[in-house]
Amino acid sequence: MPERTKGVGEIDRSVVEDLGGIAVIRGGGKERGWNGIRYMQGMSAKNVGSTGLSVNVATVPPxxxxxxxxxxxxxxxxxxxxxxxxxxxxxxxxxxxxxxAGDFIYIKPGVPHEVFNIGDEPLIAFVARSTADEWDKIVNYPSQYRPEE
Structure with a gap:
């Protein structure tokens, strides 16, 4: 069985403004990282109590x-x-x-994939997931590029 991935960085609940039905994170919250990608904190079950989705903005260096x-x-x-x-x-x-830039991408559940920034600038993507768990349901897949641990 492939190894589950682990996220890096803590969720900062103090940046969430709970307005009683609407929650707001101004400026994206504390930046976190996972698997070579930098993420704005975004929203998930961990900080706003969502039950079926999570969202954030990812930055992948050139x-x-x-x-x-x-x-x-x-x-x-x-x-x-x-x-x-x-x-x-x-x-x-x-x-x-x-x-x-300008393209939308849909990734079906269970499809192995690897992401390469092939441009000369940071890749910035808006990421929406149909789970509130963020990285908890992501499983590593064999890669010739992954460094030995």
Whole structure:
């Protein structure tokens, strides 16, 4: 069984303004990291009590790779706000698609994929997940690029 990934960085609940039916995080909250990607804190079950979705903004430095992984039982939609990205995907990561600013991407549950920033600037993407768990349901998938631990 592949190893589950672990997120880095703590959720800062103090930045959440709970207005009784609407919650707000101004300026994106504290930045966190996972698998070569920097995230604005965003919103999830951990800080606003959502039960079925999470959202944040991801930044991938030029040349960086978010190593191969699988979203176990949840969907992901991305909007590329800046940069160029290559996803290798499918069994053995043999398929490939390139996207750039202005593109939307949908990743079905269980599809192995690896993310490469192939541009000269940071890749910035709006990320929406159909789970409130964030990284808790992400499983590593074999990658020739992942460093030995």
């Amino acid at each position: 040349g960086a790779i978010a190593y191969a992984h699988v979203h176990e039982g949840f969907e992901v939609m991305l909007f590329i706000a800046q940069g160029r990205v290559k996803h290798t995907f499918g069994e053995g990561l043999k398929q490939e698609v390139i996207n750039e």
